[in-house]
Every structure is written in C-alpha cells, then in structure tokens.
Amino acid sequence: MRNTIIKSTEEVVSCSDNGQHPLVYINLKAGSGQCQYCGQKFSKTSKATNEALAA
Numbered sequence: 001m002r003n004t005i006i007k008s009t010e011e012v013v014s015c016s017d018n019g020q021h022p023l024v025y026i027n028l029k030a031g032s033g034q035c036q037y038c039g040q041k042f043s044k045t046s047k048a049t050n051e052a053l054a055a
C-alpha cells in the first residue's frame with residue numbers, strides 16, 4: 001500500500017505501476033484521481049503559467 005499522492009500539473013496522467021499493470025490514463029480535471037489498478041492517487045496542482053490562455 002502506498003500513501004503518496006503524486007502531484008501533476010497535467011490534466012491527464014498515466015500509470016502503469018512500473019509495468020505491474022496495463023498502462024492507464026487518469027483524468028485529473030476534477031482535481032484528483034486514483035488508478036483503478038494499483039490505487040495510486042494523483043492530484044492536480046495549479047501552476048502560474050499561461051495555461052488559461054490555451055482554453
């Protein structure tokens with residue numbers, strides 16, 4: 001079991017648990033997500049860039 005939450009600035013992250021399970025993509029647009037295979041939690045972090053300009 002792991003308690004670490006991986007923070008990402010991307011809205012979609014991938015997880016394969018180092019090849020232990022098929023590669024899956026987790027959508028973080030809601031702010032956070034969890035891998036359905038290994039249970040790894042991901043959290044989206046905001047960043048002060050021009051990301052908003054791309055919307």
Ligand SMILES: [Zn+2]
Nearest residue numbers: 015017035038
């Ligand atoms: Zn995983």
